[in-house]
């Protein structure tokens with residue numbers, strides 16, 4: 001009977017994201033898809049957010065989904081100098097870690113009681129002991145690629161155990177159990193550094209802890225990463241790892257829509273290159289100027305989001321000051337350069353967009369997959385080379401490996417950039433393949449698709465914990 005159907009109890013799940021748009025966005029999209037399946041969702045946020053983009057996304061989200069409850073975890077300030085990081089996003093993970101004792105009373109206070117907690121991989125070592133003490137099922141949402149997950153869960157054995165003077169300096173490859181060897185140059189440099197740093201601690205400590213979670217959810221799908229997923233689920237990477245369930249790519253959500261960029265409406269179909277390095281990657285002025293010159297020289301129209309500071313609240317220079325004299329004049333009629341946040345989701349779905357020059361943040365890539373937009377990969381830091389590998393492997397794009405990491409490793413000159421942009425935008429095969437990947441993505445999350453099945457099975461498990 002419909003009445004009894006309506007009264008059927010549903011699981012209540014709390015989501016605890018960490019910091020940065022690259023982590024918040026997939027949590028919000030996941031929350032939206034759970035709400036669509038009638039799961040009762042609470043999102044635990046921490047304030048203040050590091051970026052303005054996060055606080056704006058949260059307020060749009062909660063006004064779009066009034067049925068999803070916001071809740072807040074109180075944070076203790078970090079005011080000692082022992083924490084070594086220049087990255088405010090990593091410092092926020094640390095602040096959450098130090099405030100974890102507030103989590104126990106918070107998680108026990110919900111009514112109806114929680115069936116499960118889903119948290120970010122960067123908070124695993126903080127949160128799992130708390131959920132264990134409460135006998136609350138704990139799931140990890142991994143917001144990068146399955147390829148990166150293989151490194152994340154095995155780092156403590158392959159890198160963490162090494163002493164600083166281990167004589168493997170000449171070894172050029174890293175061997176993740178169960179996976180083909182990968183060049184050492186793909187590993188985030190801080191992870192290989194002998195100096196203590198928060199990225200290293202975070203990957204090693206959290207990666208080690210994932211084995212104790214009840215399940216790992218990941219924003220990818222079988223067709224594009226079956227090899228990594230199989231190695232993880234067959235126990236080849238880490239024996240005893242809980243099930244890794246691909247439930248992506250997360251479809252963009254209603255709260256992300258706003259007004260589109262009118263300039264795009266006037267451009268021919270598939271003619272524009274979208275250029276963005278995500279929400280938290282700053283480029284040096286020198287590289288910005290070379291890139292600008294390269295884009296103009298390519299002869300391809302472009303929409304470029306320039307970022308000169310890691311945290312948006314600090315990005316105060318006007319475009320004219322970033323570029324110096326004359327550049328913006330040269331751009332006129334060839335492209336649009338902006339400094340503010342754009343709704344990337346809307347940009348990517350615009351028919352004028354024909355390619356994406358990307359830093360390979362995993363969310364950006366899943367968005368390129370979702371819309372079938374070919375990618376020119378230019379990884380800058382962190383997991384991005386691992387992700388760039390996936391881009392090439394599935395035929396979604398091109399990666400010029402010798403451009404190296406961003407952030408001053410080397411400056412890539414305008415001539416090279418212009419050449420590769422032209423090559424990528426003119427590559428018909430790439431467009432076709434990107435179109436196929438898009439179809440596969442939509443099938444994966446559609447009814448009967450592999451990721452949709454994963455999500456439904458998960459909710460069935462949670463139903464047992466009501």
Ligand code: UDP
Nearest residue numbers: 021022278279280341342344361362363364
């Ligand atoms: N994004 C956006 N507008 C911008 C910059 C970024 O909407 O101007 C979004 C982008 O669509 C993605 C997220 O912010 O969903 C960035 O995550 P990603 O994993 O790509 O990279 P990160 O910012 O974490 O390096």
Ligand code: UDP
Nearest residue numbers: 147180223224225226227228229390393394
């Ligand atoms: N693949 C993967 N992880 C890897 C290597 C490959 O998930 O480390 C996937 C890849 O996404 C592709 C499939 O395995 O869908 C086959 O990859 P390959 O490029 O070897 O294709 P083949 O030439 O064997 O058809």
